[in-house]
Amino acid sequence: MNKHILIVPGDGIGQEVTAVGKKVLDKIAEKFGHTFSYDEALIGHVAIEATGNPLPDESLEKMRKSDAVLFGAVGHPKYDNDPSAKVRPEQGLLKMRKELGLYANLRPIKLFDELLGASSIKPEILKGADILFFRELTGDIYFGEKGRKNNGDTAYDIAEYSRYEVERIARKAFDAARTRRKKLCSVDKANVIETSRLWREVVQQIAKEYPDVEVEHQFVDATAMLLIKDPRRFDVVVTANLFGDILTDEASQIAGSMGMLASASIGDGTGVYEPIHGSAHDITGKGVANPLASILSAALLLDISFGMKEESELVISAVDKVLKEGYRTRDIADAATTPENMLGTAAMGEAVLKFI
Amino acid sequence: MNKHILIVPGDGIGQEVTAVGKKVLDKIAEKFGHTFSYDEALIGHVAIEATGNPLPDESLEKMRKSDAVLFGAVGHPKYDNDPSAKVRPEQGLLKMRKELGLYANLRPIKLFDELLGASSIKPEILKGADILFFRELTGDIYFGEKGRKNNGDTAYDIAEYSRYEVERIARKAFDAARTRRKKLCSVDKANVIETSRLWREVVQQIAKEYPDVEVEHQFVDATAMLLIKDPRRFDVVVTANLFGDILTDEASQIAGSMGMLASASIGDGTGVYEPIHGSAHDITGKGVANPLASILSAALLLDISFGMKEESELVISAVDKVLKEGYRTRDIADAATTPENMLGTAAMGEAVLKFI
Ligand SMILES: [Mg+2]
Numbered sequence: 109m110n111k112h113i114l115i116v117p118g119d120g121i122g123q124e125v126t127a128v129g130k131k132v133l134d135k136i137a138e139k140f141g142h143t144f145s146y147d148e149a150l151i152g153h154v155a156i157e158a159t160g161n162p163l164p165d166e167s168l169e170k171m172r173k174s175d176a177v178l179f180g181a182v183g184h185p186k187y188d189n190d191p192s193a194k195v196r197p198e199q200g201l202l203k204m205r206k207e208l209g210l211y212a213n214l215r216p217i218k219l220f221d222e223l224l225g226a227s228s229i230k231p232e233i234l235k236g237a238d239i240l241f242f243r244e245l246t247g248d249i250y251f252g253e254k255g256r257k258n259n260g261d262t263a264y265d266i267a268e269y270s271r272y273e274v275e276r277i278a279r280k281a282f283d284a285a286r287t288r289r290k291k292l293c294s295v296d297k298a299n300v301i302e303t304s305r306l307w308r309e310v311v312q313q314i315a316k317e318y319p320d321v322e323v324e325h326q327f328v329d330a331t332a333m334l335l336i337k338d339p340r341r342f343d344v345v346v347t348a349n350l351f352g353d354i355l356t357d358e359a360s361q362i363a364g365s366m367g368m369l370a371s372a373s374i375g376d377g378t379g380v381y382e383p384i385h386g387s388a389h390d391i392t393g394k395g396v397a398n399p400l401a402s403i404l405s406a407a408l409l410l411d412i413s414f415g416m417k418e419e420s421e422l423v424i425s426a427v428d429k430v431l432k433e434g435y436r437t438r439d440i441a442d443a444a445t446t447p448e449n450m451l452g453t454a455a456m457g458e459a460v461l462k463f464i
Numbered sequence: 465m466n467k468h469i470l471i472v473p474g475d476g477i478g479q480e481v482t483a484v485g486k487k488v489l490d491k492i493a494e495k496f497g498h499t500f501s502y503d504e505a506l507i508g509h510v511a512i513e514a515t516g517n518p519l520p521d522e523s524l525e526k527m528r529k530s531d532a533v534l535f536g537a538v539g540h541p542k543y544d545n546d547p548s549a550k551v552r553p554e555q556g557l558l559k560m561r562k563e564l565g566l567y568a569n570l571r572p573i574k575l576f577d578e579l580l581g582a583s584s585i586k587p588e589i590l591k592g593a594d595i596l597f598f599r600e601l602t603g604d605i606y607f608g609e610k611g612r613k614n615n616g617d618t619a620y621d622i623a624e625y626s627r628y629e630v631e632r633i634a635r636k637a638f639d640a641a642r643t644r645r646k647k648l649c650s651v652d653k654a655n656v657i658e659t660s661r662l663w664r665e666v667v668q669q670i671a672k673e674y675p676d677v678e679v680e681h682q683f684v685d686a687t688a689m690l691l692i693k694d695p696r697r698f699d700v701v702v703t704a705n706l707f708g709d710i711l712t713d714e715a716s717q718i719a720g721s722m723g724m725l726a727s728a729s730i731g732d733g734t735g736v737y738e739p740i741h742g743s744a745h746d747i748t749g750k751g752v753a754n755p756l757a758s759i760l761s762a763a764l765l766l767d768i769s770f771g772m773k774e775e776s777e778l779v780i781s782a783v784d785k786v787l788k789e790g791y792r793t794r795d796i797a798d799a800a801t802t803p804e805n806m807l808g809t810a811a812m813g814e815a816v817l818k819f820i
């Protein structure tokens with residue numbers, strides 16, 4: 109197959125890890141006889157520095173024209189303590205999601221057995237947990253009107269959801285549940301929030317089209333607890349943008365290391381694949397970032413955007429083998445990791461390539 | 465001292481556990497020569513059934529006139545799957561908080577060593593964790609305007625915070641940090657939400673009045689992770705209403721059992737003390753609910769509303785002794801719990817009374 113892939117490294121360790129993800133895609137192309145062509149584009153802080161715009165039109169155009177995007181991260185610590193900054197790296201991310209119509213963020217939480225010990229959660233609670241989150245990405249409080257009044261002394265944000273926004277992600281989540289253990293948990297705060305009441309109403313309605321899928325509704329605070337208490341009870345979880353932001357990060361910690369988790373943002377056009385870790389400026393440029401999440405993002409890309417199941421599974425099994433060999437980056441190392449097995453970003457990439 | 469305490473059992477197991485909490489208060493009064501008088505009032509589903517109103521004016525009047533409120537829980541499963549219900553038990557809770565000006569919810573997360581094993585988190589991660597949450601209670605998306613438009617197809621909720629609302633809870637949190645390990649973590653989503661940007665601005669300003677307190681700002685999703693990864697890093701955590709709702713429930717699970725945790729809701733008038741567990745209708749009326757959180761709520765009440773430090777500490781140490789003796793309710797039992805040590809609600813209450 110001929111495919112055009114856009115690499116969008118973004119900020120911080122995004123540069124280092126997408127470089128490794130790209131190498132894996134290259135090796136897959138070589139091995140399976142595909143032709144992958146590449147281009148690169150700016151987003152986030154690096155885009156602001158270069159153009160003043162966190163998502164330049166040129167980047168957006170390239171994204172629209174590509175078959176899939178392998179994305180790194182956005183963010184820079186200098187904005188965190190400057191609440192007054194008008195132009196922010198995260199605006200690039202939000203705009204990309206909105207402009208590409210990426211309304212669903214998929215985050216698989218599934219542990220490699222070798223890393224069970226890396227979690228703060230007891231292995232006996234965790235073993236076998238396999239959750240697929242669907243986080244709504246284009247609505248909610250992130251995109252509603254926001255501002256100040258009373259001379260700046262009152263701030264407000266409007267959360268909003270329309271029926272069709274809930275319907276389309278609910279259908280994607282139900283479809284996925286059908287291919288898995290046929291359980292769907294919809295998370296909201298319907299006891300207090302109106303957008304949540306609409307959310308629950310719509311999910312209850314769509315559920316009628318999927319009588320073979322078992323549905324439950326949980327409040328977001330209860331879910332934050334249940335993820336820790338009994339992660340195995342979840343199969344597919346579908347939720348709104350803000351709740352998904354919080355719960356998927358919590359779930360990633362349950363999984364032990366953010367450095368291992370990939371995500372897909374999909375809609376009706378180009379899909380974007382990215383590690384869930386952020387720009388991690390504290391370790392940027394040191395060559396120690398874990399590239400496995402970017403590699404696993406490449407695997408998700410192959411699977412979801414290109415329908416290349418076999419290629420995707422080969423990548424995942426290569427990661428599994430590397431872990432079984434005992435190779436670790438710093439973030440997933442444990443007491444059993446020997447100094448020779450402690451690898452940096454590039455070396456970990458090479459180790460994975462050997463098994464492809 | 466003469467004090468008038470209002471018992472507000474509310475729904476579900478609220479009835480059973482506040483009855484035990486009251487007995488503990490009685491024993492303390494007897495032992496220390498105080499005179500506690502009591503009255504009772506309705507809230508939640510039971511209030512709706514009796515009067516049509518989840519918080520009747522009569523209840524509110526009684527609350528205002530009392531020196532402190534020992535509260536149970538509100539909620540009934542029949543409303544959870546009926547998003548269209550206009551009158552809901554939770555409205556009683558929200559109205560009580562608003563009318564009494566209860567703008568800060570304090571939730572101490574501190575484990576009894578005997579229960580370390582009850583958590584899903586590894587004991588070595590957990591041991592020594594001691595967090596005090598301050599959740600803002602009267603603002604945010606819970607109280608802003610909400611509704612439908614486009615023929616009901618679009619739902620919206622407005623989140624709002626004003627400077628003074630952030631200031632007053634920030635001061636209470638900083639004050640508390642001063643009496644503890646002098647660390648304060650303020651949690652927001654300032655990279656995306658305007659109310660969070662105001663929140664961070666104000667906390668940064670108030671921080672100048674407390675140069676002896678070390679301040680950090682975390683995003684809510686990062687905090688949801690850090691609570692699992694490294695709970696000991698937190699001392700005092702202060703956050704908005706919705707984020708606090710989610711994070712305190714997550715933290716309660718870190719602590720192993722919701723059945724052990726108490727909370728205080730305070731403002732400038734009567735304080736309200738309650739277990740953090742809900743109405744738990746699945747075990748209502750079975751006599752198996754864990755009364756220790758209501759007992760620990762009574763201890764918080766003695767401490768915060770009455771300034772009775774010694775009395776409060778005696779209650780906590782009685783709970784500690786009961787646990788050391790091996791007594792457990794069902795929710796905190798483990799493999800080491802013998803059948804004779806497995807107690808119901810009333811028996812657990814009697815066990816605690818013996819050590820007061
Ligand atoms: Mg997040």
Ligand SMILES: [Mg+2]
Nearest residue numbers: 329709710713
């Ligand atoms: Mg809650």
